[in-house]
Amino acid sequence: MSETETPPPPAAALRAEHVTKTFGGLVAVNDVSFDVPEHSIVSLIGPNGAGKTTLFNMLTGLYRPTEGRILLGERDTTHSRPDVITKHGVARTFQNIRLFGAMTAVENVMVGHHARMRSGLIGSIFRPPWVRREERETRERARELLAYAGLREPVFDRLAAQLPYGDQRRVEIARALASQPKLLLLDEPTAGMNPQESQALTEFMRAMRDDLNLTILLIEHDMKVVMGVSERVTVLDYGKKIAEGEPAVVRADPGVIEAYLGKQA
Amino acid sequence: MSELRAQLREWREAVDKRVPPWWSRALVGLLLVIGIVLPFPFSSSSAFMNATIIALAYAVMSLGLNIVVGFAGLLDLGYVAFYALGAYSLGWFGSGFFFKAHIHALVSPVASTLPGIHLNFILILVGAALICAAAGIVIGLPTLRLRGDYIAIVTLAFGEIIADVAVNGQSVHVGGGMTLTAGNLGISAVDSPYFPGIGSFNLLNLRPWYWLIFAILLVVLFVNLRLRDSRLGRAWVALREDEVAAVSMGIPLVKTKLLAYAIGAAFGGMSGAFFGTYYTVVNAGQFQFGFSIFILAMVIIGGLGSIWGAVVGGLALGYINNYLIPVVLNDIPAKLGFHFQLTTVEFGIFGFLLVIMMVLRPQGLIPERRRRLELTAEIAPPDAQLAEAPGTPGGGT
Numbered sequence: 001m002s003e004t005e006t007p008p009p010p011a012a013a014l015r016a017e018h019v020t021k022t023f024g025g026l027v028a029v030n031d032v033s034f035d036v037p038e039h040s041i042v043s044l045i046g047p048n049g050a051g052k053t054t055l056f057n058m059l060t061g062l063y064r065p066t067e068g069r070i071l072l073g074e075r076d077t078t079h080s081r082p083d084v085i086t087k088h089g090v091a092r093t094f095q096n097i098r099l100f101g102a103m104t105a106v107e108n109v110m111v112g113h114h115a116r117m118r119s120g121l122i123g124s125i126f127r128p129p130w131v132r133r134e135e136r137e138t139r140e141r142a143r144e145l146l147a148y149a150g151l152r153e154p155v156f157d158r159l160a161a162q163l164p165y166g167d168q169r170r171v172e173i174a175r176a177l178a179s180q181p182k183l184l185l186l187d188e189p190t191a192g193m194n195p196q197e198s199q200a201l202t203e204f205m206r207a208m209r210d211d212l213n214l215t216i217l218l219i220e221h222d223m224k225v226v227m228g229v230s231e232r233v234t235v236l237d238y239g240k241k242i243a244e245g246e247p248a249v250v251r252a253d254p255g256v257i258e259a260y261l262g263k264q265a
Numbered sequence: 266m267s268e269l270r271a272q273l274r275e276w277r278e279a280v281d282k283r284v285p286p287w288w289s290r291a292l293v294g295l296l297l298v299i300g301i302v303l304p305f306p307f308s309s310s311s312a313f314m315n316a317t318i319i320a321l322a323y324a325v326m327s328l329g330l331n332i333v334v335g336f337a338g339l340l341d342l343g344y345v346a347f348y349a350l351g352a353y354s355l356g357w358f359g360s361g362f363f364f365k366a367h368i369h370a371l372v373s374p375v376a377s378t379l380p381g382i383h384l385n386f387i388l389i390l391v392g393a394a395l396i397c398a399a400a401g402i403v404i405g406l407p408t409l410r411l412r413g414d415y416i417a418i419v420t421l422a423f424g425e426i427i428a429d430v431a432v433n434g435q436s437v438h439v440g441g442g443m444t445l446t447a448g449n450l451g452i453s454a455v456d457s458p459y460f461p462g463i464g465s466f467n468l469l470n471l472r473p474w475y476w477l478i479f480a481i482l483l484v485v486l487f488v489n490l491r492l493r494d495s496r497l498g499r500a501w502v503a504l505r506e507d508e509v510a511a512v513s514m515g516i517p518l519v520k521t522k523l524l525a526y527a528i529g530a531a532f533g534g535m536s537g538a539f540f541g542t543y544y545t546v547v548n549a550g551q552f553q554f555g556f557s558i559f560i561l562a563m564v565i566i567g568g569l570g571s572i573w574g575a576v577v578g579g580l581a582l583g584y585i586n587n588y589l590i591p592v593v594l595n596d597i598p599a600k601l602g603f604h605f606q607l608t609t610v611e612f613g614i615f616g617f618l619l620v621i622m623m624v625l626r627p628q629g630l631i632p633e634r635r636r637r638l639e640l641t642a643e644i645a646p647p648d649a650q651l652a653e654a655p656g657t658p659g660g661g662t
Binding site: 060062081082083086087091092094098099100101102103107110111112114115116117119120121124125126127131134135138159175176179 | 487488491492494495496497498499500502503505506507509510511512513514515516517518524528635
């Protein structure tokens with residue numbers, strides 16, 4: 001954490017500029033700007049309903065921002081489709097796990113590799129050697145990623161819907177990694193985990209960042225995880241950014257304490 | 266009961282393990298040989314051959330619809346539209362209907378002297394597939410933003426529109442005194458398939474027709490099997506399972522869905538073109554809404570999403586509809602002293618079969634592998650594993 005103390009600011013992997021999202025009269029995200037520096041782990045925190053997931057959905061193209069811009073490196077992806085954004089190196093997991101229930105764990109991860117594959121309709125039907133090779137490599141890679149995410153061989157070919165909860169979370173991360181992202185967005189990765197599992201995941205996040213040269217942005221409620229893993233923290237409340245900075249600084253911020261605990265009488 | 270099931274499952278797994286890996290290929294080879302020699306024991310113009318040919322053509326349609334409904338999960342209730350377009354492709358390009366035109370390509374010596382557009386059946390088959398693929402994309406476009414039941418309504422309307430155009434097309438003039446369709450009178454005297462060196466097909470000998478539709482079925486089956494285990498097939502299933510997650514994993518929604526519509530429609534069109542020439546008439550009355558449901562019933566009875574299920578479902582309903590009810594069992598009510606023929610209540614029989622199926626075997630005759638896994642491995646995570654991961658899924662907001 002300490003080595004990023006005084007910035008000559010590193011290039012931003014992701015930059016949000018004055019992003020606003022309204023649903024009818026409701027302002028879900030209000031004029032939020034922030035940077036995610038390359039190769040960093042940044043947390044997005046805030047009370048329930050603060051607009052964190054809405055912000056994620058805009059970053060991944062599921063929602064269009066009402067106002068503002070989103071930049072991936074140099075590229076403006078404000079109005080890009082989700083699949084295009086994935087192609088440009090953004091992958092995500094979901095708050096309530098969204099695996100393809102009727103597909104096996106391996107197939108789920110293979111779907112994650114979709115954006116990096118080339119075979120189309122004709123290739124799929126006639127299966128020339130390069131398509132066969134691509135399929136084989138995708139399958140092998142999927143198995144490697146599942147192992148990397150900590151799953152055991154016997155569950156690889158089980159249906160995702162039948163896996164225990166913790167394994168489903170791991171499959172989701174493996175699936176996200178399969179798209180070979182530069183930026184990984186994790187939406188409450190430790191939800192429903194016990195302290196040991198959260199701790200393990202915290203270490204895994206760091207390992208992923210270093211092994212795969214990732215930048216990680218996560219939404220998290222577990223303060224232990226947030227404080228332990230992130231180099232920067234951005235706090236949202238009622239759609240507005242109320243604080244930003246190093247974890248220790250943010251934790252001491254009166255506005256943040258107020259947002260979480262309520263105003264003291 | 267559950268112990269019994271567990272026992273059965275164990276045996277099944279044991280069998281699966283012991284059969285050598287080439288058994289499925291051997292099975293396919295065996296079916297192929299049976300398929301090729303099947304016509305020989307039967308008289309070449311028997312009711313059974315007729316039913317077999319129609320059943321095979323149904324299986325082709327069933328395979329097409331299975332891509333849309335089974336793989337991609339887009340409930341299409343207007344599939345009859347592609348039957349109609351395929352049949353009309355044949356009526357337009359393989360008969361004297363457009364009598365002012367004189368276009369001929371690779372057709373029999375007789376047909377090549379007649380007025381109208383006369384193309385070789387294979388050319389028409391390809392043309393029908395392309396026309397229907399385009400129509401599939403047209404119907405797909407307005408449904409892209411819709412989900413579930415709403416897709417069903419839009420496709421239903423599309424099927425009805427095509428059916429109405431077919432009926433009223435006799436009043437649509439395309440110039441030179443020619444009309445778009447012949448309505449309920451039908452475009453008749455369509456060409457029979459002709460292959461240089463083999464000659465023209467005729468309805469006195471049904472064997473060549475059988476081999477033709479069998480070959481079409483094999484091609485469609487091959488494409489289906491290849492697509493299922495491909496990047497595209499996975500993308501379809503992923504979209505079916507969770508659209509939001511699928512697009513977030515880099516699957517282009519529009520392209521992938523439209524491909525499903527287009528390919529499914531193309532197969533329907535091929536089968537439709539075959540029916541056009543086999544029935545020797547393209548009649549607007551054939552393209553009723555009930556037929557869409559009939560094909561959907563084949564897919565569901567066979568096992569939604571299952572390729573072999575779609576084939577079996579198509580064959581089963583084809584035989585029941587064209588052989589069992591009208592030929593074998595038709596007299597039974599009369600013999601029992603009732604004054605009706607079984608064909609008059611065939612829709613009742615199909616409805617009854619569907620209900621029975623849904624009660625006894627909801628996953629279909631040959632369930633999709635995934636669904637089989639879902640249904641057999643009842644509740645997967647043992648309690649011990651559940652205890653490892655406390656908390657409710659997706660807890661918190």
